[in-house]
Amino acid sequence: MDIEEIRRGIPALNETTFFNTAGISPLPTVVADEVVDMIRIQEAQGRYRPDIQEMLSERSEQARDEVAAFYKVSSEEIAFTHSISEGLNIISEGIDWQEGDEVVLSDREHPSGYMPWALRLQQHGVVLKQFSLLPEPEGMVDRLRKVLTDRTRVVALSHVTSSFGICVPAKEIVKAAHEAGALVGFDGAQSGGQFPIDLADMGCDFYSATSYKWCLGPYGVGALYVKRDALDKLSVRRSGAWGIRTLDTKSGVFSFPDTARRFEYGARNKPLRVGYGRALRNIQDVGLERIEQRVGELTQYFKDKVEMIAGAHVQTPEGFSAGAINVRMGDIDHDKIRTALWDKHQIVVVSPAGGIRFSLAYFTTQEEIDITLDAIRAELA
Numbered sequence: 001m002d003i004e005e006i007r008r009g010i011p012a013l014n015e016t017t018f019f020n021t022a023g024i025s026p027l028p029t030v031v032a033d034e035v036v037d038m039i040r041i042q043e044a045q046g047r048y049r050p051d052i053q054e055m056l057s058e059r060s061e062q063a064r065d066e067v068a069a070f071y072k073v074s075s076e077e078i079a080f081t082h083s084i085s086e087g088l089n090i091i092s093e094g095i096d097w098q099e100g101d102e103v104v105l106s107d108r109e110h111p112s113g114y115m116p117w118a119l120r121l122q123q124h125g126v127v128l129k130q131f132s133l134l135p136e137p138e139g140m141v142d143r144l145r146k147v148l149t150d151r152t153r154v155v156a157l158s159h160v161t162s163s164f165g166i167c168v169p170a171k172e173i174v175k176a177a178h179e180a181g182a183l184v185g186f187d188g189a190q191s192g193g194q195f196p197i198d199l200a201d202m203g204c205d206f207y208s209a210t211s212y213k214w215c216l217g218p219y220g221v222g223a224l225y226v227k228r229d230a231l232d233k234l235s236v237r238r239s240g241a242w243g244i245r246t247l248d249t250k251s252g253v254f255s256f257p258d259t260a261r262r263f264e265y266g267a268r269n270k271p272l273r274v275g276y277g278r279a280l281r282n283i284q285d286v287g288l289e290r291i292e293q294r295v296g297e298l299t300q301y302f303k304d305k306v307e308m309i310a311g312a313h314v315q316t317p318e319g320f321s322a323g324a325i326n327v328r329m330g331d332i333d334h335d336k337i338r339t340a341l342w343d344k345h346q347i348v349v350v351s352p353a354g355g356i357r358f359s360l361a362y363f364t365t366q367e368e369i370d371i372t373l374d375a376i377r378a379e380l381a
């Protein structure tokens with residue numbers, strides 16, 4: 001992997017020491033160009049020329065195929081969305097809830113993974129249960145099993161959590177949930193793009209993905225995977241012009257396609273979809289196994305060194321992590337450290353959950369880690 005060449009293709013990396021891919025990644029030029037080209041073509045040739053419409057539709061359907069191939073599922077199981085939370089709302093709205101039905105979440109969900117279920121609690125009297133991922137991550141599947149009952153309809157959690165970057169054993173979680181007869185799925189905001197993901201093998205019923213974090217794609221586009229045999233367990237609650245198969249407005253008879261497209265509705269941003277596909281090609285060109293390996297080495301280096309700084313403690317559990325590492329730095333105000341890292345050193349981090357989150361991506365260099373370690377030492381001195 002030629003890191004220098006990769007970094008030349010991501011110009012924003014020249015501006016800062018960037019440790020927030022778990023927030024919003026920098027945008028590679030090839031991806032930005034793809035989106036801009038699509039818009040420029042419309043500008044130059046018109047937005048409703050039949051040939052331009054056809055080209056945009058074709059390219060955005062290719063992007064659907066690219067998302068599907070990336071997650072090792074069928075294109076018919078992919079609906080485009082604009083966000084993780086839109087995908088999860090589609091699932092949570094689509095279930096035919098009975099009062100007293102239970103939803104199980106982890107205790108570490110991002111608001112985008114919590115609210116789509118919390119709203120059902122208000123609306124239908126659904127009971128929301130949580131199980132803890134820590135302190136011993138090894139016991140998390142047992143703790144999940146303990147809260148599953150014959151009323152559990154859904155188990156939903158982050159594949160990799162937001163603040164601590166805890167990577168959950170997805171296959172074991174799917175197995176436990178299915179044994180309880182529940183649908184199970186993941187918020188994939190922090191996992192897609194960090195390591196190879198085979199959703200068919202994982203066996204989950206749904207997975208909500210996004211473009212703008214570890215996939216280094218455009219903001220405002222995502223994808224929802226719905227397993228083929230879960231499609232008919234979910235009603236379509238929102239509709240419009242584009243997700244239907246047939247419609248007779250006189251008789252009121254309509255039908256939906258037998259694919260996840262049924263969950264799409266309204267005007268679609270095709271340039272963003274095309275850009276998402278381009279971003280996935282871009283990281284596949286680098287290679288997901290290589291990304292995983294390089295980030296594993298970088299995070300190990302960072303964790304070993306940061307633990308040697310007096311007062312610093314890695315909160316992300318060993319063996320259950322990927323590229324995002326949360327470090328607690330004693331009892332000091334972490335927002336102040338975050339601000340100092342930016343103001344004095346142009347290091348971009350965030351400060352969630354009583355620590356600083358450092359996101360190490362495949363384009364991160366050891367030199368950047370060393371600069372950051374020096375800055376931490378200076379701030380803690």
Ligand SMILES: Cc1ncc(COP(=O)(O)O)c(C=O)c1O
Nearest residue numbers: 083084085110112158162187189
């Ligand atoms: C775990 C997780 N879920 C969801 C999101 C964002 O969701 P959305 O695309 O709905 O804004 C984030 C963003 O930080 C996240 O970390």
